Every structure is written in C-alpha cells, then in structure tokens.
Amino acid sequence: MITIRQEDMIGSVADALQIISYTHPGDHLRALGDAWQREQSPAARDAITQILANSRMCFEGKRPICQDTGIVVAFLKIGMNVRWDAQLSVEDMINAGVRRAYTHPDNPLRASIVADPAGMRCNTQDNTPAVVHLTLVPGDTLEVILAAKGGGSENKARLAMLNPTDNLVDWVLDTIPSLGAGWCPPGIIGLGIGGTAEKAMLLAKESLLAPVNIQALQARGPTTRLEELRLEIYDKVNALGIGAQGLGGLTTVLDVKILDYPTHAASLPVALIPNCAATRHIHFTLNGSGPATLPAPKLEDWPPVTWSGNLTARHVNLDTLQRDDVAAWRSGETLLLSGTLLTGRDAAHRRIADLIANDEPLPAGVDFTNRLIYYVGPVSPVRSEVVGPAGPTTATRMDKFTDLMLRKTGLIGMIGKAERGPEAIASIKRHRAAYLVAVGGAAYLVAKAIKSAKVIAFEELGMEAIYAFQVEDMPVTVAVDVHGNSIHTMGPLAWQQRTGTIPVVTQP
Numbered sequence: 437m438i439t440i441r442q443e444d445m446i447g448s449v450a451d452a453l454q455i456i457s458y459t460h461p462g463d464h465l466r467a468l469g470d471a472w473q474r475e476q477s478p479a480a481r482d483a484i485t486q487i488l489a490n491s492r493m494c495f496e497g498k499r500p501i502c503q504d505t506g507i508v509v510a511f512l513k514i515g516m517n518v519r520w521d522a523q524l525s526v527e528d529m530i531n532a533g534v535r536r537a538y539t540h541p542d543n544p545l546r547a548s549i550v551a552d553p554a555g556m557r558c559n560t561q562d563n564t565p566a567v568v569h570l571t572l573v574p575g576d577t578l579e580v581i582l583a584a585k586g587g588g589s590e591n592k593a594r595l596a597m598l599n600p601t602d603n604l605v606d607w608v609l610d611t612i613p614s615l616g617a618g619w620c621p622p623g624i625i626g627l628g629i630g631g632t633a634e635k636a637m638l639l640a641k642e643s644l645l646a647p648v649n650i651q652a653l654q655a656r657g658p659t660t661r662l663e664e665l666r667l668e669i670y671d672k673v674n675a676l677g678i679g680a681q682g683l684g685g686l687t688t689v690l691d692v693k694i695l696d697y698p699t700h701a702a703s704l705p706v707a708l709i710p711n712c713a714a715t716r717h718i719h720f721t722l723n724g725s726g727p728a729t730l731p732a733p734k735l736e737d738w739p740p741v742t743w744s745g746n747l748t749a750r751h752v753n754l755d756t757l758q759r760d761d762v763a764a765w766r767s768g769e770t771l772l773l774s775g776t777l778l779t780g781r782d783a784a785h786r787r788i789a790d791l792i793a794n795d796e797p798l799p800a801g802v803d804f805t806n807r808l809i810y811y812v813g814p815v816s817p818v819r820s821e822v823v824g825p826a827g828p829t830t831a832t833r834m835d836k837f838t839d840l841m842l843r844k845t846g847l848i849g850m851i852g853k854a855e856r857g858p859e860a861i862a863s864i865k866r867h868r869a870a871y872l873v874a875v876g877g878a879a880y881l882v883a884k885a886i887k888s889a890k891v892i893a894f895e896e897l898g899m900e901a902i903y904a905f906q907v908e909d910m911p912v913t914v915a916v917d918v919h920g921n922s923i924h925t926m927g928p929l930a931w932q933q934r935t936g937t938i939p940v941v942t943q944p
C-alpha cells in the first residue's frame with residue numbers, strides 16, 4: 437500500500453504540462469528530422485524546417501510550441517493499492533495542476549477552454565477542466581499520461597460504424613484527404629478499431645500517446661494484423677501526396693498508431709484522430725515517494741536544422757500594398773511581409789458581421805482598406821516579448837465571413853492555415869484578393885517577426901481581440917491567388933502523381 441500526497445499530484449501535473457508546452461517528445465523530433473531529410477517538395481521542406489526551428493527555439497526560450505496550447509487530456513491508471521492523502525478528488529487535483537500550469541507567471545499558456553459550449557461559450561480563464569479518464573489496475577503505483585491536444589487536429593476526429601465486410605483501409609484513405617490541412621500535418625494518425633462507438637474513439641486517442649516507432653517496425657517487419665495495417669496505412673497515406681501543411685509532399689504522417697478491442701459480430705467501429713505538428717504528451721509515475729521525476733530533454737535531441745528565411749522570397753511592404761501588387765502573387769510563392777497587419781478570428785468576425793448588418797461603423801482605428809487580416813489568437817507576452825507565440829488558426833472557420841469582409845471592408849487578403857472552401861475561393865477570385873498561409877506549429881518563430889502589437893478593438897475578447905501588428909519579414913506562402921488557384925489542391929495532386937516515381941531516401 438502506498439500513499440500519494442495531494443501536492444505531489446498537483447505539482448507533478450503542473451510541471452509536466454509546462455514541459456510539454458515547449459518540448460516536443462524526442463521520438464517525434466527524430467521522426468520529424470527524418471521527414472525533413474527525405475522531403476523533396478520545397479514548400480513542404482520549408483514548412484518542416486520552420487516547425488523544427490520553432491521547436492528548438494521554444495525549448496531554449498521555454499515558450500509554447502504553438503499559440504493553441506491545447507485542451508488537457510489525462511489518462512490515469514490507478515493501482516488498487518494506492519491510497520490518497522488529499523482533500524480534493526482525483527479530477528480536481530488534475531484541474532488544480534492544469535490551473536497552476538496555464539497561469540504560470542514565467543510561461544503563461546493560452547486559456548482556450550469555454551464553458552457552456554452550446555450557449556455563451558465563456559472562457560474558463562485557466563484552461564480547466566481537463567478531460568480525465570480513470571482506470572483501476574492491480575498494483576501500487578499511479579501511472580499518468582497527459583496530453584495537450586490542439587483544437588485544429590481534434591476537430592478532425594472522425595468515427596465510422598462500418599459493416600464487418602467493409603475495407604477499413606479504404607475508409608481511412610477516403611477520410612484523410614477530406615480532413616484538409618487544418619490538423620497541421622505532418623503528424624500522427626491514431627486509429628481505434630472495435631468495441632463500441634465511444635470505445636473506438638477512446639482507443640484512437642490513447643493510441644496517439646505511444647512513441648513514434650514505425651521505422652523500427654518497417655525494419656523488423658510486421659508480426660500481427662495490426663502491425664500489417666499500420667504499415668499499409670502509413671505507406672498509402674503518404675502516397676496521397678498531401679505533405680506538410682497540405683502543401684504537397686512526401687510526408688503527411690510520421691506514424692500510424694492503432695489500438696483495438698473486441699466488438700459485436702454485427703459491427704466494425706473505426707475511429708480516426710490525428711495528432712498535429714504540435715504533438716504534446718508526457719508519461720510519469722507516482723509511487724508515494726514524492727513528485728514525479730519528469731523527462732529532461734537535451735538540446736542534442738533536436739536535429740541541427742535552422743531556418744534563416746527564404747532567399748528567393750518576394751518582399752512585400754504592407755503599408756503601400758495595392759490590388760495590383762496582390763494580382764502579381766502566384767499560388768505557391770513565398771512572401772516576406774513587413775508593415776502593418778490587422779488580426780481577427782472567429783469572435784471578431786462575428787462582431788464585424790453584426791456591425792455591418794446593423795449599418796454601424798467598425799470601431800475607431802479599424803480600417804481594413806488595402807490591408808491583410810491575420811487569423812490568430814496569440815499567447816500573452818512575458819518579459820520583453822511584444823506578443824507571445826502567434827501562429828495561424830484554421831482559416832476554413834472564417835469562410836462564411838470571407839465574402840462579406842472582401843465586399844464591405846476594403847480587405848485585400850487573409851493569412852491563416854489550411855485550405856479554403858469553394859465559396860471562399862470563388863469570392864477571393866471575384867474580388868481579386870489572395871489567401872496566404874503561415875506554418876501551423878511554428879508559432880514562436882512567427883512571433884519573432886512581430887515587432888509591435890497593440891489591441892485596437894474588442895479588448896474584452898482577450899486573445900480574440902483585433903490587434904495591429906507591425907511585422908518584419910514574416911514568412912507566408914500564397915495559398916490562393918487572384919485567379920483562384922489553390923496550393924492545397926495543386927500541391928497534393930502534383931506530389932501524388934510524383935510519389936510513385938520518386939526514389940525515397942531512407943535514413944541509415
């Protein structure tokens with residue numbers, strides 16, 4: 437029988453969440469490094485370069501890998517001989533740890549959780565509550581797995597109740613392209629097979645928390661049906677050519693993880709959950725001797741990759757930008773932006789749409805004429821920072837506002853991540869505007885290009901307020917040009933056609 441003290445539990449959870457906010461797991465880094473070596477698509481390689489450079493900078497600066505610091509998911513295996521010296525429930529101890537981690541004065545993390553999700557959607561301010569899964573197991577230790585799951589990748593979770601004779605690989609291959617790039621590939625695909633609908637989802641989520649090891653499996657060969665499936669799906673998904681950030685390339689997934697469970701003879705439940713470029717999870721054990729010993733990553737774990745800008749990129753002055761300048765940009769081209777950029781995401785767009793509908797003016801100081809809008813909700817700054825990590829959010833959510841913004845505000849372009857829908861692309865083409873993408877999962881690197889940040893409207897929306905950013909050489913790629921050409925369509929198609937003919941260099 438062992439006894440776990442409340443403070444040991446809370447402190448361990450808080451310390452672990454702080455570490456994963458700025459540290460990629462070592463196995464994930466090695467797989468990303470290998471993908472970087474193999475990648476032959478210039479746009480995808482540039483994106484992976486930014487993700488790796490960002491990762492190293494975050495570890496050195498102890499600042500979040502991504503502005504979306506995630507919803508906390510906890511899996512606990514509680515030994516049946518464990519006793520507690522605690523006043524709080526197990527879930528409340530975890531929430532106390534989340535609160536402490538997300539409000540840490542040296543590295544505050546973005547609070548993204550809203551209560552009353554179908555109503556007021558009020559931010560809980562400290563990222564609580566976590567989603568907690570408890571299992572009682574034989575033994576006298578407590579095993580904890582914590583993950584901080586980004587909203588962009590969680591939104592792409594899918595479930596299918598297939599017929600037992602259906603081909604689940606075909607379902608996966610149909611599903612992955614339909615996810616778009618909002619899950620910020622390259623990442624990991626987790627599959628849960630069997631059980632019931634909710635069990636399959638849980639298996640898919642839990643599968644993502646195992647180490648990346650597909651290269652070892654490739655080397656030794658499969659010995660089980662699940663291992664065969666992992667290899668088949670890994671090869672076939674990468675052959676789709678989706679690539680990093682959906683720009684077209686050789687690596688879409690770094691691994692495919694699968695867990696299964698017996699199911700009803702009439703059923704074949706299959707759940708799919710992707711993990712993104714900001715894969716964050718950590719495992720620790722409490723045995724009653726004090727707080728957990730947490731992994732201590734070393735700088736040598738990071739591949740020696742640096743990002744020093746793109747020498748062939750077009751430099752753009754945002755303060756003199758005209759429609760004719762935008763018309764010269766071509767889908768796939770890299771730009772380095774300098775000057776004033778206005779921000780806005782879901783809530784700000786809703787407010788703007790309401791003002792326009794009521795024939796009311798936009799707030800003083802908000803003028804989108806010949807400007808670009810950046811879809812972002814930054815982390816609060818600390819110390820000498822002007823803004824915390826500030827990577828792009830998924831642009832697709834703003835599609836329903838795009839035509840209104842282009843028609844009514846003088847806006848001539850947008851910056852976000854992932855693809856746009858057909859109506860948004862048609863509107864972009866009609867208004868001779870452009871849509872640009874920054875790299876999702878490279879938020880700290882992007883923030884280094886922001887030289888000043890000032891809230892100019894809707895301050896009460898917190899990270900969703902409208903800011904004016906002064907940026908210098910902010911790297912973006914033209915995703916949709918004035919002709920409506922989309923890199924998220926053209927890139928994967930081109931690389932899908934090429935993957936069959938490209939000799940892939942494997943790492944020793």
Ligand code: SF4
Pocket residue numbers: 502503504505506585586587588589618619620712713714827828829876877
């Ligand atoms: S990498 Fe992309 S999906 Fe992941 S947390 Fe960041 S923005 Fe969200």
